Amino acid sequence: MASQLDMFAAPFQPDDDVVVPLRESLKLRRRPLDGERMARLLEESGSYRVLRKLVGRQIVDIPRPGFPRIGAIVDTETTGLDHSKDEIIEIGAVAFTFDDNGHIGDVTGVYGGLQQPTAPIPADITRLTGITDEMVAGQLIDVGALRALLEPADLVVAHNAGFDRPxxxxxxxxxxxxxxxxxxxEVDWAARGFEGTKLGYLIGQSGYFHNGHRAVDDCFALLEVLAGGADGVTEATAFAELLKTSQRSRVRIYAEHSPFDMKDHLKARGYRWSDGSDGRPKSWWIEIEEEQLAAELAFLRSEIYRCKEADPPVKRLTAFDRYKA
Incomplete structure (x- = not known):
């Protein structure tokens, strides 16, 4: 225990050393840590990885010059997977400017709307999206607002356009x-160091989290992933790659009247079956880059038809007809 000063001792002289024991530990007042500073400290420790909540970009009234093109990211939530019978219950769209090199400028408009379907929302859809029958009761998507957003768009982007476009x-x-x-x-995510193509993987590996499976939130999440760099793999953004790839022509080959016993060979090569109900020929088909056409026709003629004169139907596709039903 620390001793007390003796009041009856001889008075101190000017040259005496005086030691005064402290009764309490010294308390230092520190500046409180804000959230971002705490996140940086955790990351710098090397033992933690911090995800930041994604905050959507602000809408601007006057876009910056130098970004003459307009894009629109679109996302839908639906009652099922079949566009011919299931219905949209939510649409989100985010319009943004970009240039011909794939640099993204500003967000110029946002729309999000719910719509009541003709039948109750399946329970598994509610579990996935959080959208309930009560939320959509009496709701209608504003087609006029969508038109105002989409009519000026040079390019519509969807994360799985084969689902959303139909x-x-x-x-x-x-x-x-x-x-x-x-x-x-149309983006090589693996080359950019991502472990999957689902939006949740992409946004998580980009350092964010968001309210997934809600249309507008998914649109903003995709915009940030596309605007991000490639972690040193390449200087081009993911959107620049997407823009370039989307401008390429592709071809779809229909292996009409191919021998039935060749179906496993076609399937192993990546061909898919069309039953003809969607307006396509009833046949196995594949979609490839245009420069692969000659090699693919040679394969079909030598390995499938075994006839040099075989001439399966070929359809050339651009971004205007790709991903249609």
Missing amino acids: FCEAFSSVFSGKAWACSVK
Whole structure:
């Protein structure tokens, strides 16, 4: 225990050393840590990885010059997977400017709307999206607002356009006649260091978390992933790659009248079956880059038809007709 001063001791002289024991530990007042500073400290320790909540970009009234093109990211939530019978219950769209090199400028508009379907929302859809029958009761998507956002767009982007485009075009002609790009198929995410193509993986590995499976939130999440760099793999953004890839022509080959016993060979090569109900020929088909056409025709003639004169139907596709139903 620390001793007390003796009041009866001889008075101190000017040259004496005086030691005064402290009764309490010294308390230092520190500046409180804000959230971002705490996150940086955790990251710098090397033992933690911090995800930041994604905050959507602000809408600007006057976009910056130098970004003459307009893009629109579109996302849908639906009652199922079949566009011919299931319905859209939510649409989100985020319009933004960009230049011909794939640099993203400003967000110029946002729309999000719910719609009541003709039948109750399946329980598994509610579990996935959080959208309930009560939320959509009496709701209608504002097609006029969508039209104002999409009509000026040079490119419509969806994360899995093969799903969203048929639903959107079945819902309204607003979406028809547009060039579409798919951020799942037209970006090499693996080369950019991502472990998967699902939006949740992409946004998480980009350092964010968001309210997934809600249309507008998914649109903003995809915009940030596309605008991000490639972690030193390449200087081009993911959107620049998407823009370039979407401008390439592709071809779809229909292996009509191919021998039945060749179906396993076709399937192993990546061909898919069409039963003809969607307006395509009833046959196995594959979609490839145009420069692969000669090699693919040679394969079909030598390995499948075994006839040099075989001439399977070929359809050339651009962004204006790719991903249609």
